[in-house]
Amino acid sequence: MSQKEKNQEKFKTLVEEFYKVSDEYREFGATDTEPRCNFSIAVGKVLTTGVGKTPRGAESWELFTFSMNCGKAGRALTKACAKVVAFVKRLSENSRLELADWAEDYYGFY
Numbered sequence: 001m002s003q004k005e006k007n008q009e010k011f012k013t014l015v016e017e018f019y020k021v022s023d024e025y026r027e028f029g030a031t032d033t034e035p036r037c038n039f040s041i042a043v044g045k046v047l048t049t050g051v052g053k054t055p056r057g058a059e060s061w062e063l064f065t066f067s068m069n070c071g072k073a074g075r076a077l078t079k080a081c082a083k084v085v086a087f088v089k090r091l092s093e094n095s096r097l098e099l100a101d102w103a104e105d106y107y108g109f110y
Contacts (some may be wrong), residue, residue, distance in 0.1 A: 001034065007099050008106075014087055017041075018080040020066075025073035034062035039081055044109040046088045047100035048102065054082045 001009075003005035018039060024031040029035065038055045054106030058065045088096055103109045 003095070004098055004102075008102055010087060011099060011103065012106075013086070014080075014084045018077070020082060021076050021080040025070075025076060027063040028058075028068065028070045028073040028079060029034070030073055031072070032062075035077060038062065039077075040061055040107075040109055042081055043084055043103075046085050047103055047109060048087065050093060050096055050101060052085060053083050073076055 022035060024030075026068075040060055041053055042054055050064075055061050056074075056078050058070035061070075061074050061077050063070035063073055088099065091099065100109070
């Protein structure tokens with residue numbers, strides 16, 4: 001397996017882990033459009049620029065904070081997203097941009 005393929009597999013695993021966490025916190029709105037869009041924006045930015053930050057807290061993820069305490073869900077999403085962002089930041093620029101092209105086709109990240 002080439003390094004490019006290894007990077008793609010690692011990235012897929014980390015993204016799948018994020019989606020599993022969001023599914024665990026579905027009742028807090030973690031699978032809604034807003035949190036998934038925030039994840040896509042955070043990952044897309046780090047893929048294309050090499051910099052970026054992870055949304056922090058339930059409000060940043062746009063969870064159901066007005067109707068329930070979503071702190072635990074927000075922290076879990078932040079932790080899972082931070083793993084993806086950290087992985088991408090560790091890549092060389094060439095590897096990151098290759099992964100960005102692939103991820104845009106595979107996931108629609110921009």
